[in-house]
Amino acid sequence: MTGFEATRGWAQSQDAADPLRAFRDEFHIPPHHGRETLYFCGNSLGLQPKGVRAAVEAELADWSELAVEAHFRGRSPWMHYHEYVRDTMADVVGAQPHEVVAMNTLGVNLHLMMVSFYRPTVERPAILMEAGAFPTDRYALESQVRFHGFDPATDLIEIQPDGPGGTLSMAAIEQAIAEHGHRVALVVLPGVQYRTGQVFDLAAIVRLARAQGCLVGFDLAHAVGNLPLALHDSGADFAVWCTYKYLNAGPGAVAGCFVHERHATADVPRFAGWWGHDKSTRFQMGPQFVPTPGADGWQLSNPPILALAPLRASLDVFTRAGMPNLVAKSRRLTSYLDWLIRSRLDDTLDIVTPNDPQQRGAQLSVRVRAGRDAGRALFGYLEQQGIIGDWREPDVIRLSPTPLYNRFADCLGAVEAIEAWRGTQA
Template identity: 50%
Template sequence: MTFQNTLQFAQQLDQQDELKDYRNQFIFPQHNGKNVIYFTGNSLGLQPKSAKTFVDEVMSDWATHAVEGHFYVEKPWWDYHERFAEPLSKIVGAKPSEVTVMNTLTVNLHLLMVSFYRPTATRYKIICEEKAFPSDQYMFQSQVNHHGYKPEDAIVEIKRREGEHNIRLEDILAKIEEVGDELALVLFGGVNYYTGQVFDMKTITEAGHKVGAIVGFDLAHAAGNIKLELHDWNVDFAAWCSYKYMNSGPGNASGCFVHEKHHHSDLPRFAGWWGHNKERRFKMEPSFDPVHGADGWQVSNLPILSLAPYLASVEMFAEVGMEKLIAKRNQITSYLEFILHEIDKEVNSTFEIITPSKQEERACQLSVFLHGEGRSLFDYLMKNGVITDWREPNVIRLAPVPLYTSYEDMYNFGQILKQGILNH
């Protein structure tokens, strides 16, 4: 498709968009009486209008049934989490038994590492990407310290080549082969939070397994954003947050994947009663008998009020399907890229999009290095109704989430960006 940087063309694309009505199912912050242009779904998704209905239902059940809400309401709390299995399995490419919801992201990664990071005297190293999200970096450091190793010895970061913004797959594979018999775990982000680079998880998993390592992924920026086939890729484990692309609300519950090949293993885990045999849970038995499947990694009974808005969003995903979301994601991100280049030419600036240009290596985030521009441009955008975010030293991240951003948003953003540069 040949794009045009005109309002009429953007509106035409919106008219052709089969997902356009979903925009009306979200609540937008307002700026001068109009919806903001919202680019930060990679940090916190907008609130679905249905979320309040789902939360109110739980509140009503609690008010009218109290403890009996566990069993005698339309959506009993006892098995509330089981409603996520089928739709989440489709979002991440898994079997329903391989996914569950519980806790929050870094908590779940720590719990999963109890099972999947089992270092020995000779095999103890972890491979991750350079500039992983800080929470992951802290987790790696504390985990290796807990096992008696020094981070500088046990943690191997795959670095970007000099002058490049993204990590080459060939360098990841070469490092996995080099570390070889010393490698206990490969744990990457599925999508790098800073650059928006999508990693080839299938190939990385194959390489890790070839040298005898376990392979897992932090899917914070991937779940609900890219096509995942965790089961078929033979990934050992993964976890993700729900509040970015899946719009469940600030700091909300995390999802987990554990491949079925581990469901009947004797892997150690930190146990709790909600992971115990469901049919015998209330017998209060002294010995742990885990549920078969990812649910067996659950620890405590679940925060139903947190899960309610997550369920509202997951049901919307089930209705739309990842295939349609990805199709719009690809087109609207390409249109945003076009707009950025057009504005760049008009103002004779020097934007640099540091997100990979190849479609298979990016999702809906474009990270833009603003050469010659400073924090004042970001502040101008925010003051003029464009909600984006800033990352040092000079990068703004733009995520046109397909469920609720429009092509007209992309055009209008370009005009505001142009004025921001000319006014500074």
């Protein structure tokens, strides 16, 4: 993208013309010494929507006034509460409503999905993943391989990065699937690699894996609410994600899960729970588990109302803003930050994240050229200035200009702060 200018006036004019600018006022921006922070950490924990407090207090009021009867007579009856986020969640991830459910946390959902979709045999014992995956994924996949009596040394296959900054090319993924596919029971890859910010082509990965007879699941923790997704059309067997990053549902919020509709009534192994039972007969309390068709059939327990209320409030913001509009602004904001860094800080920072907007979301991962110690020093300096990103070992600073509440002026302010730090290092 071209036409950018590195001036305060230009950045402010872009913010004034932004059709999504009013949404920033719907979030609590943390203060820093009498002014607002420049918050670039929505990829780790999204800011609190102002509508959350009223949403939670409404459920507290129903609890205090109605107690158990709020399941049926509340303003939003609790019996069906998880269904209130279903349609919007499905829109955000590009799925059919019956293919998604909000439940548990990401790690729990990943294990539940592998109970159903990692079914290793002597001939096909392996899981294929990326090297350097987020620890939750690495721990979960390794533990599942061990649980089934196989050896992670041979049956947890990690695709090594082969691109600039530790990125992973599609050619490397294709080669790994071609080489190992005959032994692979399940492919598990991210939508966005957490450290590099690289986006993966989900549909292409599914096509390659299915041609080799592999099932496919995705961890979309850094992709949901960030990228245009089409989970149903991708053909993935399952996907899991958290909702406290770009979806702004709060720390440790209820996670999300996708199960493709071809598995809606499939007789697959699963860990069963009462709330996953067919809701038309759930309260008959019978001993025989009959799963609800679709993703709801993987639920274990009744929904956590006080944890779902913030997600419901946040998804309302997404409905009004519209994912296409958010993605369009995100690409322009991230491109502006990318351009500023390359044009003004090229001697100080290396950008790890791909330059192609189609291969990244609202995240730029950078390394300080002077090394890890200098990187830690810069990160600490930015915190002192009220500029909040995050650090990922061994040497990456992540900055995520999130379209719901970040501005062009924020991007310029962050770069000016890094320039000021550079001046102290001379």
